[in-house]
Amino acid sequence: MVDFNRKYDVLVIGGGNAALCAAISARRAGACVLVLEAAPKFYRGGNTRHTRNMRCAHDAATDFLTGPYTEQEFWEDLLRVTGGETDQELARFMIAESKDILSWIVEQGVCWQPSLGGTLNLGRTNSFFLGGGRAMLNALYRTAEKLGVDILYEAEVRDLDIADGMFLSAELKHNGKHLAAHAATLVAAAGGFEANIEWLKEYWGEAADNFLIRGTPYNRGLILKVLLAKGVQQIGDPTQCHAVAIDARAPKFDGGIITRHDSVVFGIVVNKHAQRFYDEGEDIWPKRYAIWGRLVAAQPDQIAYVIFDSSVVTSFMPTLFPPIAGDTVAELASKLELDPAPLEKTVADFNAAVRPGTFDHTILDDCRTEGLSPPKTHWARKIERPPYLAYPVRPGITFTYLGTRVNKEARMLMQDGRPSANKFAAGEIMAGNVLGKGYAGGIGMTIGSVFGRVAGREAAKNAKN
Numbered sequence: 356m357v358d359f360n361r362k363y364d365v366l367v368i369g370g371g372n373a374a375l376c377a378a379i380s381a382r383r384a385g386a387c388v389l390v391l392e393a394a395p396k397f398y399r400g401g402n403t404r405h406t407r408n409m410r411c412a413h414d415a416a417t418d419f420l421t422g423p424y425t426e427q428e429f430w431e432d433l434l435r436v437t438g439g440e441t442d443q444e445l446a447r448f449m450i451a452e453s454k455d456i457l458s459w460i461v462e463q464g465v466c467w468q469p470s471l472g473g474t475l476n477l478g479r480t481n482s483f484f485l486g487g488g489r490a491m492l493n494a495l496y497r498t499a500e501k502l503g504v505d506i507l508y509e510a511e512v513r514d515l516d517i518a519d520g521m522f523l524s525a526e527l528k529h530n531g532k533h534l535a536a537h538a539a540t541l542v543a544a545a546g547g548f549e550a551n552i553e554w555l556k557e558y559w560g561e562a563a564d565n566f567l568i569r570g571t572p573y574n575r576g577l578i579l580k581v582l583l584a585k586g587v588q589q590i591g592d593p594t595q596c597h598a599v600a601i602d603a604r605a606p607k608f609d610g611g612i613i614t615r616h617d618s619v620v621f622g623i624v625v626n627k628h629a630q631r632f633y634d635e636g637e638d639i640w641p642k643r644y645a646i647w648g649r650l651v652a653a654q655p656d657q658i659a660y661v662i663f664d665s666s667v668v669t670s671f672m673p674t675l676f677p678p679i680a681g682d683t684v685a686e687l688a689s690k691l692e693l694d695p696a697p698l699e700k701t702v703a704d705f706n707a708a709v710r711p712g713t714f715d716h717t718i719l720d721d722c723r724t725e726g727l728s729p730p731k732t733h734w735a736r737k738i739e740r741p742p743y744l745a746y747p748v749r750p751g752i753t754f755t756y757l758g759t760r761v762n763k764e765a766r767m768l769m770q771d772g773r774p775s776a777n778k779f780a781a782g783e784i785m786a787g788n789v790l791g792k793g794y795a796g797g798i799g800m801t802i803g804s805v806f807g808r809v810a811g812r813e814a815a816k817n818a819k820n
């Protein structure tokens with residue numbers, strides 16, 4: 356039972372990886388901790404439920420990682436994917452801290468498993484959670500409960516009482532009642548605003564109505580909005596986010612990993628006018644898969660179709676939805692409700708432009724088109740073996756990058772540049788400090804674990820002073 360008459364040392368808002376790392380870390384530092392999670396217990400844990408792995412630096416192979424991944428290499432990868440749009444000091448700090456997270460997270464009850472082979476190519480850089488994100492979360496919750504952290508579900512925080520930059524209490528709704536939770540310090544770990552379609556529309560217009568949200572419907576950005584309105588400095592471009600192409604038949608929220616399509620490099624992608632619009636063979640799939648959400652978002656009605664044939668159907672990870680099939684390109688077009696003639700022409704033009712080469716999807720091979728615009732620069736093979744197949748795809752928003760500015764203590768910075776007296780942030784809500792744009796697989800969990808652990812420790816220290 357949570358006692359709302361009591362003043363806690365640390366209040367953590369959120370129930371995902373960042374929140375639980377913060378709560379455990381604060382409790383281990385001797386603080387009394389309350390966690391408020393908006394979701395019911397079954398759905399606890401936000402987007403973290405859907406995760407599989409985390410990217411951490413390490414100097415040598417481990418039982419679960421096939422080789423070293425140095426701090427410098429991690430830094431170079433981050434620099435490349437963000438195009439330099441990262442806070443160098445914070446990013447380097449995060450990478451250095453990530454080394455220790457590999458063992459720290461195990462001390463909190465989480466188990467790793469060796470990575471699987473196949474199309475992911477992450478066996479050296481990323482550690483995989485045994486049982487996936489949900490098992491990882493369950494372990495963190497078990498540890499938090501054992502340590503005596505108070506946790507309340509179905510407790511959506513609606514407002515924060517902040518006076519002269521100082522956090523005093525949080526207003527929440529629970530069981531139809533409006534309540535106030537008081538604490539000496541705050542850790543905001545309530546995710547991004549990806550599930551708030553109205554907020555997305557402020558930047559994307561009506562197109563956002565056609566976006567699918569890959570994770571939790573509870574990350575609506577309420578806490579982020581309140582913090583920014585009450586003097587916390589903003590970081591990040593509100594249109595920047597992690598977005599991939601997912602099956603257009605996926606549910607509006609929480610479709611998770613099984614709705615993502617990894618088939619793009621094996622075929623062509625057309626819009627609703629049956630026109631190609633981007634080089635499907637630009638780069639190795641794990642490095643470039645996250646561009647396709649934005650590319651589809653820019654197409655008419657935010658819909659596109661991955662077109663391939665039966666010769667490649669076993670080359671990529673299967674998804675929840677079967678492909679749509681036709682014995683001819685025209686029949687496939689009809690089933691997709693596309694005009695058959697333009698699709699036939701697009702496929703014929705593509706086939707005519709394909710030059711012979713040696714196909715190898717693990718390298719930038721020499722199978723390419725010539726004289727086609729846009730070109731397909733690698734892995735181009737004719738689409739000619741029926742049945743012809745297609746997946747309809749829409750933008751699948753993973754998480755947004757707009758957030759609260761923080762320093763190396765995970766302490767929020769105020770609009771006047773001063774560090775906040777008692778407010779800390781971790782996870783998606785501050786991811787924009789590290790990710791100005793772009794993404795490297797597994798870094799979402801690194802941001803949450805590293806800054807969650809730091810935020811909890813610093814918040815506990817703050818509360819004791």
Ligand SMILES: Cc1cc2nc3c(=O)[nH]c(=O)nc-3n(C[C@H](O)[C@H](O)[C@H](O)COP(=O)(O)OP(=O)(O)OC[C@H]3O[C@@H](n4cnc5c(N)ncnc54)[C@H](O)[C@@H]3O)c2cc1C
Pocket residue numbers: 368369370371372373374391392393394399400401402403404405406407408409410510511512513544545546547569570571573574575576577578610611612753754781782783784796797798799800801803
């Ligand atoms: C399908 C999918 C697969 C992914 N796979 C990976 C992966 O393998 N590796 C990786 O690194 N990243 C992955 N990510 C990204 C990753 O999920 C996030 O970066 C990470 O989980 C963020 O952790 P977090 O704790 O900040 O947010 P979350 O885990 O989303 O937690 C936010 C929490 O805040 C709660 N909340 C929100 N608003 C309120 C409020 N007002 N009051 C109270 N509680 C509130 C939510 O209910 C939720 O519990 C994936 C994301 C998705 C959607």
